[in-house]
Amino acid sequence: MNQFAAGIIEAFKLIFSLDPYLMEIVILSLTVSGMAVIISTMIGVPLGTYLGMRPEEKTGFISRILYTLMGMPPVVAGLLIYMLIARRGPLGPLGILYTPTAMVVVQVFLALPIVVGLTMLAIRSQGKEVEETALTLGAAPILTAWTVIRESKVSLLGAIVTGFGRIIAEVGAVMIVGGNIQGHTRVMTTAIVLETSKGNFELAIGLGIILLTIFFIINSVMYRFQKGGGRHPW
Amino acid sequence: MFVEKLLKIFWNQKIPPLFTYCLLVLIIIFSTMVGCEQVASAPASNEFILLATTTSTYDSGLLDYMLPAFEEKYGIEVRVLPKGTGQALELGKGGDVDVLLVHDRSSELKMVEEGFFVDRYDVMFNDFIIVGPTKDPAGIKEIDEVKEALKAIIQGNHTFISRGDNSGTHSMELSLWEAAGISNFGEGYKSVGQGMGDTLRITDEQEGYTLTDRATYIALKETLEVDILLEGDQTLFNQYGIMAVNPKKHSHNKYESALKLIEFFMSEEGQQMITDYKLQGEVLFFPGMCLKY
Numbered sequence: 001m002n003q004f005a006a007g008i009i010e011a012f013k014l015i016f017s018l019d020p021y022l023m024e025i026v027i028l029s030l031t032v033s034g035m036a037v038i039i040s041t042m043i044g045v046p047l048g049t050y051l052g053m054r055p056e057e058k059t060g061f062i063s064r065i066l067y068t069l070m071g072m073p074p075v076v077a078g079l080l081i082y083m084l085i086a087r088r089g090p091l092g093p094l095g096i097l098y099t100p101t102a103m104v105v106v107q108v109f110l111a112l113p114i115v116v117g118l119t120m121l122a123i124r125s126q127g128k129e130v131e132e133t134a135l136t137l138g139a140a141p142i143l144t145a146w147t148v149i150r151e152s153k154v155s156l157l158g159a160i161v162t163g164f165g166r167i168i169a170e171v172g173a174v175m176i177v178g179g180n181i182q183g184h185t186r187v188m189t190t191a192i193v194l195e196t197s198k199g200n201f202e203l204a205i206g207l208g209i210i211l212l213t214i215f216f217i218i219n220s221v222m223y224r225f226q227k228g229g230g231r232h233p234w
Numbered sequence: 235m236f237v238e239k240l241l242k243i244f245w246n247q248k249i250p251p252l253f254t255y256c257l258l259v260l261i262i263i264f265s266t267m268v269g270c271e272q273v274a275s276a277p278a279s280n281e282f283i284l285l286a287t288t289t290s291t292y293d294s295g296l297l298d299y300m301l302p303a304f305e306e307k308y309g310i311e312v313r314v315l316p317k318g319t320g321q322a323l324e325l326g327k328g329g330d331v332d333v334l335l336v337h338d339r340s341s342e343l344k345m346v347e348e349g350f351f352v353d354r355y356d357v358m359f360n361d362f363i364i365v366g367p368t369k370d371p372a373g374i375k376e377i378d379e380v381k382e383a384l385k386a387i388i389q390g391n392h393t394f395i396s397r398g399d400n401s402g403t404h405s406m407e408l409s410l411w412e413a414a415g416i417s418n419f420g421e422g423y424k425s426v427g428q429g430m431g432d433t434l435r436i437t438d439e440q441e442g443y444t445l446t447d448r449a450t451y452i453a454l455k456e457t458l459e460v461d462i463l464l465e466g467d468q469t470l471f472n473q474y475g476i477m478a479v480n481p482k483k484h485s486h487n488k489y490e491s492a493l494k495l496i497e498f499f500m501s502e503e504g505q506q507m508i509t510d511y512k513l514q515g516e517v518l519f520f521p522g523m524c525l526k527y
Binding site: 043180199 | 258259262263266284313328329330428431432456457458484
């Protein structure tokens with residue numbers, strides 16, 4: 001109990017003193033997962049919209065593959081990407097193993113199926129009426145798609161946030177392809193693992209608190225969107 | 235000129251919008267890759283090498299102490315990958331790292347012979363110890379010989395935590411069991427598959443025994459409630475080697491820079507730094523004999 005209380009107090013001290021080691025890890029974590037989620041969104045939303053606007057019978061097989069990938073254990077994804085980009089693997093000559101790039105790649109691999117899958121479901125459930133209206137009004141396919149996307153933006157945001165939540169909280173895959181190199185590929189989750197094994201519980205708890213705070217902020221923003229910016233947005 | 239033309243084509247929508255979009259996505263992905271590298275390697279050194287090492291040299295803080303001096307002197311950045319010795323050797327074999335600092339002498343020499351590594355030196359040494367709960371239920375504190383102590387732990391069915399991760403410590407442990415003639419372990423033996431720090435933590439929680447290198451134990455002593463119960467047996471000698479990946483096997487590797495790191499560790503300055511490094515008043519590593527193998 002003593003260790004627990006002392007750890008949390010120390011953790012807050014580290015956070016409020018903006019400890020440089022801690023900040024470096026947080027910034028890298030946000031950068032890597034942010035990049036991965038931007039890429040996943042840019043590919044995933046159009047793809048998901050396309051799939052969602054197609055009749056359900058025609059996308060059955062793709063859906064099943066998507067759902068499987070959505071449940072992909074991160075360490076398996078890490079292993080697959082590792083074997084691809086290790087020097088002895090097919091993409092070895094690129095030499096991206098143990099770089100932040102490799103971490104972005106593996107995180108896209110994990111987030112993309114979620115963004116595509118959830119977008120598809122959202123469009124399928126909410127987009128039908130909008131689509132028909134737009135078509136009746138004589139909109140071109142691209143414009144129709146754009147309208148559908150705009151109308152389901154809350155659900156799409158949900159899809160993106162879910163993807164982001166999954167990858168920023170992930171530890172196994174980024175550990176395998178990133179290697180947890182200090183100052184280069186050490187993110188919040190891998191740092192928590194390392195600091196725990198070194199007995200630096202204060203730093204580990206500090207990172208945990210920051211991670212939780214990030215989720216809280218994201219969820220608050222989400223909540224506000226869903227409420228449509230009402231009187232009690234938080 | 236070319237860019238202007240390209241823009242005009244896009245502007246006039248001669249190319250399908252989907253294609254434009256895909257191109258845009260590709261450009262963003264590409265710039266991410268470049269940007270990511272820059273975010274990460276903010277310090278102005280463009281030259282870096284990857285060092286795969288054991289968790290002991292890393293967790294004990296020795297590298298944090300020595301590498302800045304090397305980086306300052308040579309302008310080469312060293313990126314450290316703390317792995318078990320087994321995995322570090324595999325990474326070296328595959329050419330994914332440039333230089334190794336590990337402790338499994340017989341495997342290292344075998345791989346040097348097979349041509350995977352060159353320029354191997356005995357860079358430093360310390361010793362392994364057996365740690366366990368203060369009340370010492372197996373009574374190994376009275377025993378001087380490792381073989382007898384291990385027998386007492388297993389035959390009394392006491393908890394023994396094994397790293398089980400192909401690290402240098404793990405391979406040392408296996409050879410000790412073999413020397414003690416024990417092949418049937420029973421309920422008390424638990425293989426946890428984790429680094430030294432985690433293994434010590436589990437040992438602490440489960441009130442078991444484990445084999446550890448002295449450096450990691452001293453580094454973590456404050457946060458643990460396990461004591462040194464057996465030390466000083468000659469078979470517990472722990473030799474660390476440093477070596478480079480053979481440039482003939484992997485031409486992309488940074489052999490020249492790796493060699494500089496090896497030279498630094500073997501230099502008078504490097505060896506002196508190893509001797510000087512103390513944690514809680516105790517020396518963790520002793521300088522090697524500067525012999526090349």
